[in-house]
Structures are given as structure tokens and as C-alpha cells.
Amino acid sequence: MENLWYVAGTIFQLWMFVVVFFIMLPAMFGLSLGVTEVYIQVLVKILEVITTSGSAGCLAGIIERVGGSMEEEMWQLRCSQPEAAGAFCLSDGVYFCKKGLESIVEDQVTQRFSSEELASWNLLTRTNQNFYYISLRLTIIWGLGVFVRYCVLLPFRIALASTGISWLVIGTYVVGFLPESSAKNWLSELVHLTCYRICARGLSATIHYHNKKNRPQKGGICVANHTTPIDVVILANDGCYAMVGQTHGGLLGILQKSMVRSCPHVWFERSEMKDRNTVTRRLRHHIAAKTKLPILIFPEGTCVNNTSVMMFKKGSFEIGGTIYPVAIKYDRRFGDAFWNSSKYNMVSYLLRTMTSWAIVVNVWYLPPMIIQDGEDAAQFANRVKSVIAHQGGLLDLAWDGGLKRCKVKDSLREEQQKMYSNIIVGQNHVRTTKTCSETREDQ
Amino acid sequence: MGSSRSSLRRVPDGQQLLQETGFSAAVLLRLHQRFQFLDKDSRGHLRSEDLEAELSENPMGDRIVGAFFQPGQETVDFPSFVRVLAHFRPTEKNRTRGGEQPEPANSRNRKLKFAFQLYDRDRDGKISRTELLQQVLREMLGLQVTEEQLQSIAERAIQEADLDRDHAICFDEFRKSLEKVNIDHKMSVRFLE
Numbered sequence: 001m002e003n004l005w006y007v008a009g010t011i012f013q014l015w016m017f018v019v020v021f022f023i024m025l026p027a028m029f030g031l032s033l034g035v036t037e038v039y040i041q042v043l044v045k046i047l048e049v050i051t052t053s054g055s056a057g058c059l060a061g062i063i064e065r066v067g068g069s070m071e072e073e074m075w076q077l078r079c080s081q082p083e084a085a086g087a088f089c090l091s092d093g094v095y096f097c098k099k100g101l102e103s104i105v106e107d108q109v110t111q112r113f114s115s116e117e118l119a120s121w122n123l124l125t126r127t128n129q130n131f132y133y134i135s136l137r138l139t140i141i142w143g144l145g146v147f148v149r150y151c152v153l154l155p156f157r158i159a160l161a162s163t164g165i166s167w168l169v170i171g172t173y174v175v176g177f178l179p180e181s182s183a184k185n186w187l188s189e190l191v192h193l194t195c196y197r198i199c200a201r202g203l204s205a206t207i208h209y210h211n212k213k214n215r216p217q218k219g220g221i222c223v224a225n226h227t228t229p230i231d232v233v234i235l236a237n238d239g240c241y242a243m244v245g246q247t248h249g250g251l252l253g254i255l256q257k258s259m260v261r262s263c264p265h266v267w268f269e270r271s272e273m274k275d276r277n278t279v280t281r282r283l284r285h286h287i288a289a290k291t292k293l294p295i296l297i298f299p300e301g302t303c304v305n306n307t308s309v310m311m312f313k314k315g316s317f318e319i320g321g322t323i324y325p326v327a328i329k330y331d332r333r334f335g336d337a338f339w340n341s342s343k344y345n346m347v348s349y350l351l352r353t354m355t356s357w358a359i360v361v362n363v364w365y366l367p368p369m370i371i372q373d374g375e376d377a378a379q380f381a382n383r384v385k386s387v388i389a390h391q392g393g394l395l396d397l398a399w400d401g402g403l404k405r406c407k408v409k410d411s412l413r414e415e416q417q418k419m420y421s422n423i424i425v426g427q428n429h430v431r432t433t434k435t436c437s438e439t440r441e442d443q
Numbered sequence: 444m445g446s447s448r449s450s451l452r453r454v455p456d457g458q459q460l461l462q463e464t465g466f467s468a469a470v471l472l473r474l475h476q477r478f479q480f481l482d483k484d485s486r487g488h489l490r491s492e493d494l495e496a497e498l499s500e501n502p503m504g505d506r507i508v509g510a511f512f513q514p515g516q517e518t519v520d521f522p523s524f525v526r527v528l529a530h531f532r533p534t535e536k537n538r539t540r541g542g543e544q545p546e547p548a549n550s551r552n553r554k555l556k557f558a559f560q561l562y563d564r565d566r567d568g569k570i571s572r573t574e575l576l577q578q579v580l581r582e583m584l585g586l587q588v589t590e591e592q593l594q595s596i597a598e599r600a601i602q603e604a605d606l607d608r609d610h611a612i613c614f615d616e617f618r619k620s621l622e623k624v625n626i627d628h629k630m631s632v633r634f635l636e
Contacts, residue, residue, distance in 0.1 A: 064633040079623045088580060088600045090617060091624050093503060094558055096583070100507035101531050101632055103497045105477060412500040414585055420502065421587035424596065 019163055019198075027197035028190060036206050036358070043334065043357055050141060063106050070095065070419050088424055149355045157202045157354045164198030169258045171195060176261025188262035189240045196236040203230065204358040209238050214365035216241070216324035219290035221283075223316060224326040225388055226298035227306040228339040229346075230353065231328055234361055241296035242266055242286065246273055264292055280319055287321045294324065299381065305338045306330050308395035308415055309388060312381040322368045325384050327392035331360035364391045395419070456522045464529035464548060470634045474528065478521050488518040502583045506561045514566065530557045533631040552618075554630045559617050569611040572601055 026033055077091040171191035178184040200207065215238070216222040222241060224231060235241065243265045247256060256267055266286055272278050286292055299312035306329065317323065330337045335356025339349045353359070366387055371380045389396035395415050451457040451468050454475045461468060479485070481493045491508050498504030511519045511527050519527075529548035546553060562570045562579055570579075576597040584593065604612045604620040612620075 064635055073629075077624055077629055087603075088596045090562070090600065090604060090612070090620050091629075092583070093561055093579070094621075094624070094626070094629050096501055096503040097507060097558060097561055098531070098630055098632065100498050100501045100504060101528070103501065104481075104494060104507075105474070105528065105632065413502060413504070414587075416500055417502050417583065417585035417587050421584050424584070425588055425592060 015159065019160070023160070023198055023201055024167075024194060027194045027201070030193070030197075036201070036204055039204065040206055040334070040358055040360065047333070050138065063102060070416075071423055074420075074423050092420075092424075149357070153204070154351075154355050157204070160202035161199055161354075164195045164202055165255065167198065168192070168195035169255055172262040173258040176258065185263065191262065192236065192240050192259075196233055199233050200237050203233070203353060205230075205234065205237075206358060206360045207234055207237055208362045209365070210363065211365045212238070214324065214367050215239055216294040216326075216365075217322075217368075218293060219287050220294045220322040220324050220368065221287065221316065221319065222294045222296045222324045222326055223299055223312075223384060223388075224296070224328055225306075225309050225392065225394065226300045226303050227328065227330060228303055228337045228349075228353075230337060230359065231298070232296070234328060234359075234363060235296065235326065238363070240293050242293040244268075244283070244295055244297055246270055266295065276315060280315065283319045284321075287319065299385075303339045303341060305340075306394070309385055309392075312385045314377040314381045317371065317377040317381045317384070320371075322370055323380075323384055324368050325366040325388050325391075327364040327366065327388045327394075329362045329364075329392045329394070331362070334358040334360050337361075362392075366391055454521070460522055460525050464525055465532060465535075466525065466529065466634070471525065473634075474525055475521060478524055486518075488520045489524065490518055502585065503561065505582070506564060506579075509564060510557065510561060528632075530554055531630060531632045533633060534627040549631070551626050554626050555618050555621060556614065558621075558626075558630065559614050562612075562617075569609075569613050570617070571611045572597060575600060575612075 022033060073095050074092060077094055078089050168191065171194075172188065175184060175188050175191055178187070222235070224235065232243065240263070242263065243259070245256075245267060247253060247267045247269055256265070259265055260267060264286065266282060268279065268282075283295060286295060297316045299316045300310045301313050302310075304310050335353065335358065337353065337356075337359055341349075344352065369380075369384055369387070371377070375383075386396050388394070395418065450472060451461070454460070454471060457468075457471065460466070460471060464471075466474070478489070481497070482489055483493060489511075491512065494508045494511060495504060498507055501507065511524065513523070526548065530553055532549040534549050534551060534554075559570075560566065563574065564578070565574070576593060580593055580597055588596070601610065601612065604616050606616050606619065607613075
């Protein structure tokens with residue numbers, strides 16, 4: 001019995017040593033030991049080797065998919081006749097016909113993937129829905145991958161994530177004892193950054209930030225597209241934000257209470273959230289004092305699958321102040337980060353995420369925007385949305401994300417219709433009632 | 444690939460389909476596997492729901508599914524499935540045929556006919572203005588355009604293609620309107636060996 005305690009104690013000491021020296025200290029200084037980068041490179045190499053060697057014929061499927069985007073294909077179908085632009089041509093149906101036949105003959109996980117990505121299976125069964133027994137070698141490699149992911153990576157990641165979160169709770173609780181001063185703010189930022197970076201390591205997240213000069217400033221509002229709760233960790237790795245949300249009970253409630261001790265996050269009671277005016281007033285109060293951290297808001301109100309941006313709720317844009325848009329795009333090769341809350345609850349989602357290969361994400365900071373004269377909140381919201389969609393390479397949909405729970409498939413069809421209508425109607429600069437504030441200068 | 448020929452015995456009408464459609468034995472086998480995958484309840488035939496699941500994102504999905512089913516039929520068996528897919532084989536350039544042989548499924552004319560029937564769902568030989576406006580265009584564009592825009596788009600399309608001024612597009616007018624399009628390339632799916 002004593003031996004068991006001794007062993008547990010040693011393991012714990014070893015773990016603490018590793019975490020403090022290899023993870024926490026670099027995280028505090030914003031440095032990276034480069035382990036995750038090397039891991040990602042090795043992973044990419046392995047996936048390349050698998051897909052280009054021998055099994056290419058089997059893995060690539062029955063048909064060869066060539067062709068570019070819908071726009072390119074339509075252009076070619078119309079024989080590059082400029083007078084055909086902005087109108088329907090009978091040849092347009094041929095594009096959809098061919099795409100449809102391709103889908104019937106061969107499964108496609110989503111139509112967002114290019115043919116190149118589709119040909120390379122990333123060894124996660126969840127992305128290959130018709131897992132045929134293709135070859136013994138591939139199955140062995142896949143089995144090895146399962147072992148590595150579930151038995152090596154998962155425990156490590158869970159331990160790391162729990163360490164990160166518990167240190168966040170403890171750290172912010174301790175910092176909360178200090179009197180209000182710049183020292184406290186500095187310390188609070190340090191604690192937040194360090195712990196979020198530890199959590200990011202716990203997901204093997206590689207984040208590329210672009211245009212850091214546009215980073216959200218104090219007294220502003222940061223607005224981003226929402227794919228997963230992990231977005232918060234991704235953004236908080238590079239800066240400190242004041243979170244907005246509902247107070248919860250349980251573990252999350254403990255986290256919220258201690259976080260608000262060290263820096264002013266904005267937590268609402270459930271009853272308060274229903275009253276739009278209360279919410280707006282409190283947020284306005286927050287940004288009026290220009291010294292407080294920028295507020296982080298996800299105006300879509302729900303998680304979206306990261307191929308398109310849904311309608312932004314205008315409430316966030318009625319507060320005033322400077323809006324700092326941020327576009328977040330996940331690289332699907334290493335694992336799908338999207339949280340489909342109707343399909344998975346939080347725990348199974350975290351399990352899936354922690355058993356993916358890695359999270360690779362691009363974050364673009366966009367120049368700040370202010371509401372113009374003669375523009376109402378809804379138009380401003382649409383303007384910000386199209387800027388974010390354009391930067392992230394996402395499709396700009398005028399569709400309420402709240403409806404998505406029952407209509408996931410409809411939204412995919414609507415994306416196709418939207419792309420097609422851009423080709424037909426876009427050139428005419430016609431404004432439709434739905435998207436009245438969007439201009440088509442970029443067409 | 445010698446084993447393909449022998450496993451072809453499991454495919455219904457295998458030998459006949461080889462000759463009729465021009466698919467190789469290997470491709471026919473893969474298509475049979477695919478058919479069995481789509482046939483989730485292993486009935487030996489497909490219903491429209493099985494195909495619709497794959498085409499949920501395609502604006503013309505329902506029409507394409509409809510093309511697989513003969514009028515009045517609700518199921519499609521494997522030979523019919525393959526016969527439809529045969530339209531999408533790339534055209535062979537140097538194939539000569541005698542007068543008695545039936546036109547191959549993947550000839551330019553047959554491909555155009557297939558595309559025409561996607562628009563002309565009631566198979567009356569004409570794409571009427573109503574058909575184009577209320578069905579085809581509405582499906583392809585959904586709620587992304589207003590009613591007025593839809594009307595003007597349909598008007599313009601009919602004007603361009605309707606040469607004999609009968610307010611409908613018949614197959615010959617359709618073919619004329621697509622004469623410059625490389626149908627062989629755009630309506631072919633390259634099957635890997």
C-alpha cells in the first residue's frame with residue numbers, strides 16, 4: 001500500500017516538473033519549445049506518405065474529381081461568353097448534374113473539401129464514413145493511430161487541460177486578494193495567458209496569428225465567428241479579454257467566480273439575459289471606462305461549422321464603441337473542431353477533440369470598424385460579417401444560426417444556391433430584401 | 444485484375460452490362476459495391492430516399508434522383524442504375540459503329556438528352572416557361588432571389604433559346620443553345636481503373 005503512494009507521489013512530482021519547466025515557464029513568456037510544430041510536421045509527412053504510396057488507387061476512390069470552383073466551372077460551361085454573365089444559361093444545369101452524379105457514385109464528406117484533401121484520409125474513422133477494408137497495411141497504421149491517440153495523447157492532454165484549468169482557478173483566486181492596481185492587472189493578465197496557453201497545449205493547438213497590429217484594444221469589442229467553445233482558448237492565447245456569458249453552477253461556476261475576482265468579466269444571471277436593455281447597459285458601462293479589457297462576443301449566438309458565417313445578432317452592435325473583427329479558420333486535416341451541440345454534448349465533444357490529431361487554426365485580426373452615419377445596427381452587423389467571411393474564406397450567409405439545429409442539411413443546400421445566385425445575379429448589383437446592406441464590389 | 448471477371452458473376456446481368464455500357468469489369472464491380480452500400484437495407488434495389496441522402500446539398504438533387512427512376516416506378520435495380528451512369532462515361536473518339544448498333548449511352552446526343560430531361564421533368568418534350576420559372580430556377584436559386592428577379596431571369600433565358608417563338612424550349616433548341624459547350628468533357632465522370 002505504501003509503495004503505491006510512493007509511486008503515485010513520484011509520478012506526480014515528475015509530472016509537475018515536466019509541466020512547470022517545459023510548459024508553464026515557456027507559456028508565461030509566450031515562448032514555444034517547438035514540440036507541437038515538430039509533431040505537426042511529422043504528422044503531415046506521415047499522412048502524405050500514406051496517401052501517395054501504393055494505396056492511392058483505393059483511397060482516392062472510384063472517380064477522379066477534377067474541376068475548380070462553381071464559378072470557374074460555370075464560366076467554362078458558358079464558353080467564356082461575357083454577355084452570358086448575369087443571366088441563367090441552360091448549360092448551368094450541367095454543372096449540378098455532374099456534381100450530383102459524382103456524389104452518387106462516390107461519397108463525399110462535405111462539399112467543402114477540395115479533391116486533393118478528399119484523397120488524403122487523415123486516419124480518423126469519423127472522417128471516413130464508409131470505412132472499407134482497404135488494405136492490411138492501412139488498417140495496421142490506422143490501429144496504431146488509434147492507440148497513439150487514445151492511450152498516449154488523450155491521458156496527456158486531459159492531465160494538461162485539468163492542470164491548466166485548476167491553475168487558472170487558483171491563480172485568479174489568489175490574484176483577487178490584491179488591491180486594484182496596475183500590478184494586479186499585469187499579474188491577472190499573466191495568469192490568464194499562462195493558463196490558456198497550457199490549455200492550448202492540452203489540445204495540441206497550433207495557432208497562427210495574422211496582423212497582430214490590429215489586435216483588440218482596451219475599451220473595444222472583439223467580434224469573431226464561432227465554431228466551438230475552444231474559440232475562447234484560441235483567442236485568449238494572444239490577449240486578454242473580458243468574457244461575456246451566463247453564470248453557471250457547478251465547476252464552471254467556480255471558474256467564473258474566481259476569474260471575475262482578478263479582472264472584470266461580465267457574467268449575467270439567467271433572468272438578466274432576457275432583458276436586452278440590461279445587457280446593453282452593462283456592456284456599455286464596461287467599455288465606457290476605457291481601461292477595461294476588450295469584450296469578447298460571438299454574435300452568431302451559436303456554433304457554426306466553420307465553412308460559412310451565419311447572421312450576426314445586432315444586439316452586440318448596438319452597444320457602441322469600436323468593433324475589432326476577428327476571423328477564425330480551422331484546418332480540417334487534423335480534426336474537425338466544430339461542436340454540433342445537437343449531436344454531441346460537451347463531454348463527448350471534448351473527448352473527440354482531444355483524440356483528434358491536433359488543432360491547427362488561423363486567426364486574422366482585422367482593422368477596427370465603427371458604425372457609420374445613417375447605418376443602423378443590423379446593417380453594421382452585416383458589414384462586419386462580410387469582412388470576417390471574406391478574410392476567413394467563409395461563405396457569407398444571411399441565415400439565422402439559431403435555426404440550424406433542425407436544418408443542417410438545408411443550410412448546405414442553401415450555400416450552393418447562394419453561390420449560384422451570386423454568379424447569376426451578382427453582376428447586376430441588385431439588392432435583395434434579405435441582404436440589403438451587402439454590396440457586391442468584390443464580385 | 445483477373446479476379447474481377449470471376450467476381451463479376453455476383454453482379455446481376457454482369458456480362459450483358461459489360462457489353463452494353465462499355466464499363467470495364469473493375470469499374471462495374473466498384474459500382475456494384477457502391478450500389479450495395481447505398482442499398483442500406485439490402486433489398487437489392489434502391490428507393491429515392493437512398494439516393495436523396497447523397498444529394499441533399501445539390502440544388503437540383505431531386506431532379507437528378509428522378510432521372511434514375513422510370514416513370515411510374517419507385518425502385519431502381521442495379522442494371523438500371525448502371526445504365527443511367529453509363530451516360531457519364533467519357534465519349535470514345537474513335538469508336539466506329541455500324542448502322543444497326545444502338546447509339547451508345549455516352550454519345551453526345553444521349554448526354555444532351557439526359558440533361559434536357561432534367562429540365563423537362565414531365566417528359567412532354569418541351570421546357571415550358573412555367574416549368575423553367577417555377578420549378579427549375581426556383582430549385583436552383585432557392586430563396587436567394589426575389590420573385591421579380593426570377594421572372595426576369597426566366598424571360599431572358601427563354602428569349603435567348605426559343606427560336607421558333609412558341610414560348611417553350613424543345614430539344615432541338617436546347618441542343619442548339621449548347622452547341623459550343625464541350626459536353627463530353629463537362630458531362631463526363633472519369634472512372635479510375
